[in-house]
Each structure stands twice: as structure tokens, then as C-alpha cells.
Amino acid sequence: MTGSVVLVHLAGAVALLLWATRMVRTGVERAYGDVLRRKLRGTLKNPLLAVAAGGALAIAFQSATAVSLLVGSFAGSGIVSSAAGLVAVLGADLGSAFVVKLLTFDLSLLVPAALFTGTAIFLATERRAWRQFGRILVGVGLLILSLQLIGDASEPLRESRILPVIINYLSGDPITAFLIAALATWLFHSSVAFILLVVALAARGLVPAELGVVMVLGANLGGGLIAAMLSRAMPPASRTVPLGNLVIRGIGAMLALTGLVWFAPPLDMLGASAPLQLVHAHIAFNLALVILGLPFAGLVTRGVERWASYAAPAAPVTLEDKEASALDPEALGTPSRALANVTRAVVGVCETVEVMLKNIMELYEEPDRARMDALAALDDRVDRKHAAIKLYLARITTDDMSEDEERRTGELLDACVKLEQVGDIIVRNMLVHVKKKLDRGLTFTPEGWRELSNLHASVLSNARLAFNVLISRDSSTALQLVREKDRMRDIERETSQRHFERLREGAKKSLETSTLHLDTIRDLKQINSLLASIAYPVLEEQGLLGGTRLKAAE
Structure with missing residues (x-):
């Protein structure tokens, strides 16, 4: 199989992954969005409940970005404080990491079951909630199927002569690898999708664990960048939460990258295989952000609010x-x-x-x-x-x-x-x-x-x-x-x-x-x-x- 054909198959599998993720997210938003929003408003005042609520929403939406924008709008409306909203988003990032862990299990039997059940429900009823539930099941089935397709499409890359050269270069230049991962995640508009792609490549022995962890850290920076960029048109008060999340994730990712390069800690403690090491590194990083971010959430949001008040452009002509x-x-x-x-x-x-x-x-x-x-x-x-x-x-x-x-x-x-x-x-x-x-x-x-x-x-x-x-x-x-x-x-x-x-x-x-x-x-x-x-x-x-x-x- 030629390199161009391999890339076409891989691009199609990645596109299916992105589409499936979107199907699940929009299905949850349309069917249960109002209920989830009402529940969220009452739980964000308690920091621990905010972390749990943010994680649960990220698992439901298959997207920490959607949670960040939603909570940011709550903060902009004065429903919750910016600090409480930032804590919830940190919990959403942790929930998103657990989604990656869940999707690394062998769920192949779920593909036909989810596709059949979801399609049957969608076609059998006109009730909106049930149709969206069917949509969610179809999205889950396609999501798991896309991961299998990514693995199959990347198998011929083992024999590639160019890929080892690229991997060797990025392994020797972690900063470039970190930035490329952040940019790719922003282009994917999904940190879950990009990290799953890296994990799938690592499972085929194409990406070593050390480089994979660097790319996971870059993906975390890119994940924060997505919500920050999507909130550009929002009022300054609503941008505080996405920007505060970007600040914490950016600082945390760069500190973790520095420690990884300087100290080269052993990765064996994270798992017996490269894919497990990447997934567990992703979870550990986001868990550390939650623990360390809780006491600094108020300080970060106040700093972002002060910066936003100075940097806010003149009101555009409507x-x-x-x-x-x-x-x-x-x-x-x-x-x-x-x-x-x-x-x-x-x-x-x-x-x-x-x-x-x-x-x-x-x-x-x-x-x-x-x-x-x-x-x-x-x-x-x-x-x-x-x-x-x-x-x-x-x-x-x-x-x-x-x-x-x-x-x-x-x-x-x-x-x-x-x-x-x-x-x-x-x-x-x-x-x-x-x-x-x-x-x-x-x-x-x-x-x-x-x-x-x-x-x-x-x-x-x-x-x-x-x-x-x-x-x-x-x-x-x-x-x-x-x-x-x-x-x-x-x-x-x-x-x-x-x-x-x-x-x-x-x-x-x-x-x-x-x-x-x-x-x-x-x-x-x-x-x-x-x-x-x-x-x-x-x-x-x-x-x-x-x-x-x-x-x-x-």
C-alpha cells in the first residue's frame, strides 16, 4: 500500500472520529442540555461538587471545550463566580481524560450493538428526546469504530521509511513536538480525538512513550487554546473562565515539559505499555491541575479579569x-x-x-x-x-x-x-x-x-x-x-x-x-x-x- 493511500485511509478514520465525537456532543446537548444546565447552576458553588459536575458534563458532552464555553457564559451572566467556573472546567478536563481511558478498552462488541440500537431508536420514533438518544448511541458506535479504523490504517506505517526519521527528529526536539501537538489539537478542535490518535499510533509501536507524553502535554495546551479562541466574540466577563483555564493549563504543561526534559523520569510507573503510559500521564496531569489549581483559581481569574478590562477593544460597530x-x-x-x-x-x-x-x-x-x-x-x-x-x-x-x-x-x-x-x-x-x-x-x-x-x-x-x-x-x-x-x-x-x-x-x-x-x-x-x-x-x-x-x- 502506497504512502498516499495510507494517509487517505488515516485521514478518513480521523474524520470519522471527529464526526462521531460531534454526534455524541450535539445529541447530549439537544436532548439533555437544559436539564444539565439547571443541575450545573446549583452545584458550582461547592468546589468539590464543581469538579465532579464539570467531569460528569465532559463525559456526557465528550468535550471539555463545550463545558468551558457553557460555564463561561454562566460566569458572564453572574450565575456563578469566575473562580467556581474555572474549578468546574478543571474538573471537565479531568473528566475528558477519563473519556480517553474508557475508549482505550476493547469495546469492539459495542460497535454493532450501539449502531443497530441507535439507528432503530432514531427511525422508530418521532419523539425528540428518544431520537437524540439514538443519535448518541450511533455516535458512540462510530467513535469506537473510528478508533479501530485508525489502528488498521496506521498498521502499514510500521514499514514506512520516512516516519522513523520524523519520529527520531521530534524525539530529539521535544519543544517542536510539544508545539506541533498543540497546533494539531487546535486544528482538530478536540483534545480527546488527538490524544486517541497518538495512543493508537503508540499501540502500533510508531510513537515511543517519551515522545507520546510530550505530545499529550502539547494536546492539553491545545485543548485550552480551543475554548479561548472560540470565546473571542463573547463578552469579557464570559471569557474569564476559558482564558483562566488556558493560563493554568499552559503554565502546567510547560512546567511538566520542563521537568520531563530535565529529569527524564521513568515512565514504567504509569503502565506496562506505551499506550497505558500515555493515557495515565494524561489523567495524572489533569488530576495535578485540579489539585494545584483549586487554591489558585481565584488569583488566576482576578488576574485575567484585570487583563481583559485593559485589553478589551473598543465596542465594534454593530x-x-x-x-x-x-x-x-x-x-x-x-x-x-x-x-x-x-x-x-x-x-x-x-x-x-x-x-x-x-x-x-x-x-x-x-x-x-x-x-x-x-x-x-x-x-x-x-x-x-x-x-x-x-x-x-x-x-x-x-x-x-x-x-x-x-x-x-x-x-x-x-x-x-x-x-x-x-x-x-x-x-x-x-x-x-x-x-x-x-x-x-x-x-x-x-x-x-x-x-x-x-x-x-x-x-x-x-x-x-x-x-x-x-x-x-x-x-x-x-x-x-x-x-x-x-x-x-x-x-x-x-x-x-x-x-x-x-x-x-x-x-x-x-x-x-x-x-x-x-x-x-x-x-x-x-x-x-x-x-x-x-x-x-x-x-x-x-x-x-x-x-x-x-x-x-x-
């Missing part, structure tokens, strides 16, 4: 600030310029409404409370934009305004009002349906969900047509939009009829979700009608609108 700047008060005396400014601001409202309309259906499929709160915040943004645009239009000088400019002023104001109403329907009606669906654990029938998805796709497509009409005032696009409204009426009627047919047949899921289904159809139809009405002024101006119906096409 999208909302840029949109507000479009409403230039100096242009109020020139109607043409002022209306152009309003058009730019309304485009921003259209973009926000489009994001809301797209995200609401994703929440129907995968409800998530954090994303639900974010969607509600978008509606607040739409309300603020609408108020600013309305006040700006009221201040435009009307003395020199032409008839076309007066008509355009009315169009923009009317469109902005309709966009605000669309946002209200999404948040005050549809988001309430999502919360009800989540709280009651309801699921739509496959047929019902397919019908709602198709209806939503049509509304989203019509929304984009409406936004184009608002900007371009193109009569052909406006005609297409109003015709789509008529077609939507037929789709809505057919969808409701099929739903009632399922009710007559006694479909249990249809009975449970009947109100949600019909209310969602009504809301989507109302949104579509509001968006289609944006085309009416253009058609009326072109003489293509007669009464309440389109004139017959010539």
Missing part, C-alpha cells in the same frame, strides 16, 4: 449601528436623498425578517431555548428599526417633495409596518407554538411536517420576491408575487383538507398536534398575505390592479 447611520439627519432637507436613506434602512429590516422567517421553521424541527430567545431579540430589533424609520419619514421636508416622492414615502412606511407585523406573527404566534411543542414533547406526522415545510418554503420564496419588489418596483415581479398569493390560497386549502383526512382516519399524532398544525398554517398564510400586499402599490400605479383582483393579462 449592524444596527450601521443601519441607524443610514438615516442621515442632514439629508432630511432633500427628499430624494432622505428616501434613498430610508430604502437602505428598510433593506436591513427585510434582511432581519428573512432571518426570522427562516429560523422559525428550524426551531419547529429542533427547538432550542437559547435560539428561541435570540429570535425574540430579533423582533425587538425590528421594532426599534421600524420606530426609527417612522420618525425619520415624519421629519422629511415635504415642501419640495414631488408626487412620486410622496407616493414612495407612503410605500416605504406601509411596507415597514407590514414587516413589523410579520415579525410579530413569528414571535407572538409561531414561537409560542414552538414552546408548546417543546414543553409537551409533541411531534408532527411525517406527512404533516412535509406539508408544513413545503408551505413555509413557498412563503420564504414569496418573501424574497416581496423584498425585491420593494426595492426594484418591478411590475412583472409584483405580478408574480400576487399570483403566488392566489396559489398559496390553494396550497393552504389542500394542506388543511389532508390534515382533516388524517384526523378522520384517527392518526394519533395528528390528533396531538392538530391545533399546532392548523395554527401554523394560518400564521404562514397571514404572513404571505402581508408580504404579497407590498406589491399592490406597484400594480396599482401600473393599472394592473382592479378592485381586489388582478386584471386579466392582456
Whole structure:
């Protein structure tokens, strides 16, 4: 087998390892995330409980990084102190080390059992919690399978002529090996995945124990770096925990590397084989960080907070600030310029409404409370934009305004009002349906969900047509939009009829979700009608609108 083919097989096995780890993590987050967050809040005040809770979460999430970001957000919100959060993250790192130990056992029999059971559960039910549990089992099966594939793919490397040269060089240059391991871990975005790869290579005799321990220490530094980098966009208070963890792990890893190079302690006490020595070194290092980090957690977090307060950059200009700047008060005396400014601001409202309309259906499929709160915040943004645009239009000088400019002023104001109403329907009606669906654990029938998805796709497509009409005032696009409204009426009627047919047949899921289904159809139809009405002024101006119906096409 050629070297390139070996690398392709190894890359595929590593990719499967990363994907499987992600499957387990996202499955746990979606199924049990809210419960785990509530439990975590009450245990972080006790240092020992914080260590245990952090370790348990890392085992559940298969990721200390996810725990670091979660606890960091708690600290930023004032739910827990930064010191208590840092202690929990140190416990999460220790829990992550035990995950590596667990995965080094012979778990080959679990692969078919986990894959079969997980797939069966996922396909047999529509209940969200059970489907995510099936996802977790499939992820565990793929995770173990990927480790076997890594071992098989690395077997031909025993005969490589280049690999021994690289290994010999890194063995003689531990600093380079340490930095390469840290960088590779950051690129993997998973210290568990990288350490498992090193352990698998050591099991094949490709990586000596001394070099492997150096790379394990580098992986620990890289693991702290992942969360620190991912928290860049978070508020300074929320970054304290990930940065504090990076400081402790970085100092600890460099001190351990120095002791390893200078004193060259025997590794036999860590295990009888190279893989065991690497795994036990990883556990011992993180256990030492927990013990030594407990008394220094407060000092480290205070230092990081002080540094963050000095290093915090000036607040970036937000999208909302840029949109507000479009409403230039100096242009109020020139109607043409002022209306152009309003058009730019309304485009921003259209973009926000489009994001809301797209995200609401994703929440129907995968409800998530954090994303639900974010969607509600978008509606607040739409309300603020609408108020600013309305006040700006009221201040435009009307003395020199032409008839076309007066008509355009009315169009923009009317469109902005309709966009605000669309946002209200999404948040005050549809988001309430999502919360009800989540709280009651309801699921739509496959047929019902397919019908709602198709209806939503049509509304989203019509929304984009409406936004184009608002900007371009193109009569052909406006005609297409109003015709789509008529077609939507037929789709809505057919969808409701099929739903009632399922009710007559006694479909249990249809009975449970009947109100949600019909209310969602009504809301989507109302949104579509509001968006289609944006085309009416253009058609009326072109003489293509007669009464309440389109004139017959010539």
C-alpha cells in the first residue's frame, strides 16, 4: 500500500472520529442540555461538587471545550463566580481524560450493538428526546469504530521509511513536538480525538512513550487554546473562565515539559505499555491541575479579569449601528436623498425578517431555548428599526417633495409596518407554538411536517420576491408575487383538507398536534398575505390592479 493511500485511509478514520465525537456532543446537548444546565447552576458553588459536575458534563458532552464555553457564559451572566467556573472546567478536563481511558478498552462488541440500537431508536420514533438518544448511541458506535479504523490504517506505517526519521527528529526536539501537538489539537478542535490518535499510533509501536507524553502535554495546551479562541466574540466577563483555564493549563504543561526534559523520569510507573503510559500521564496531569489549581483559581481569574478590562477593544460597530447611520439627519432637507436613506434602512429590516422567517421553521424541527430567545431579540430589533424609520419619514421636508416622492414615502412606511407585523406573527404566534411543542414533547406526522415545510418554503420564496419588489418596483415581479398569493390560497386549502383526512382516519399524532398544525398554517398564510400586499402599490400605479383582483393579462 502506497504512502498516499495510507494517509487517505488515516485521514478518513480521523474524520470519522471527529464526526462521531460531534454526534455524541450535539445529541447530549439537544436532548439533555437544559436539564444539565439547571443541575450545573446549583452545584458550582461547592468546589468539590464543581469538579465532579464539570467531569460528569465532559463525559456526557465528550468535550471539555463545550463545558468551558457553557460555564463561561454562566460566569458572564453572574450565575456563578469566575473562580467556581474555572474549578468546574478543571474538573471537565479531568473528566475528558477519563473519556480517553474508557475508549482505550476493547469495546469492539459495542460497535454493532450501539449502531443497530441507535439507528432503530432514531427511525422508530418521532419523539425528540428518544431520537437524540439514538443519535448518541450511533455516535458512540462510530467513535469506537473510528478508533479501530485508525489502528488498521496506521498498521502499514510500521514499514514506512520516512516516519522513523520524523519520529527520531521530534524525539530529539521535544519543544517542536510539544508545539506541533498543540497546533494539531487546535486544528482538530478536540483534545480527546488527538490524544486517541497518538495512543493508537503508540499501540502500533510508531510513537515511543517519551515522545507520546510530550505530545499529550502539547494536546492539553491545545485543548485550552480551543475554548479561548472560540470565546473571542463573547463578552469579557464570559471569557474569564476559558482564558483562566488556558493560563493554568499552559503554565502546567510547560512546567511538566520542563521537568520531563530535565529529569527524564521513568515512565514504567504509569503502565506496562506505551499506550497505558500515555493515557495515565494524561489523567495524572489533569488530576495535578485540579489539585494545584483549586487554591489558585481565584488569583488566576482576578488576574485575567484585570487583563481583559485593559485589553478589551473598543465596542465594534454593530449592524444596527450601521443601519441607524443610514438615516442621515442632514439629508432630511432633500427628499430624494432622505428616501434613498430610508430604502437602505428598510433593506436591513427585510434582511432581519428573512432571518426570522427562516429560523422559525428550524426551531419547529429542533427547538432550542437559547435560539428561541435570540429570535425574540430579533423582533425587538425590528421594532426599534421600524420606530426609527417612522420618525425619520415624519421629519422629511415635504415642501419640495414631488408626487412620486410622496407616493414612495407612503410605500416605504406601509411596507415597514407590514414587516413589523410579520415579525410579530413569528414571535407572538409561531414561537409560542414552538414552546408548546417543546414543553409537551409533541411531534408532527411525517406527512404533516412535509406539508408544513413545503408551505413555509413557498412563503420564504414569496418573501424574497416581496423584498425585491420593494426595492426594484418591478411590475412583472409584483405580478408574480400576487399570483403566488392566489396559489398559496390553494396550497393552504389542500394542506388543511389532508390534515382533516388524517384526523378522520384517527392518526394519533395528528390528533396531538392538530391545533399546532392548523395554527401554523394560518400564521404562514397571514404572513404571505402581508408580504404579497407590498406589491399592490406597484400594480396599482401600473393599472394592473382592479378592485381586489388582478386584471386579466392582456
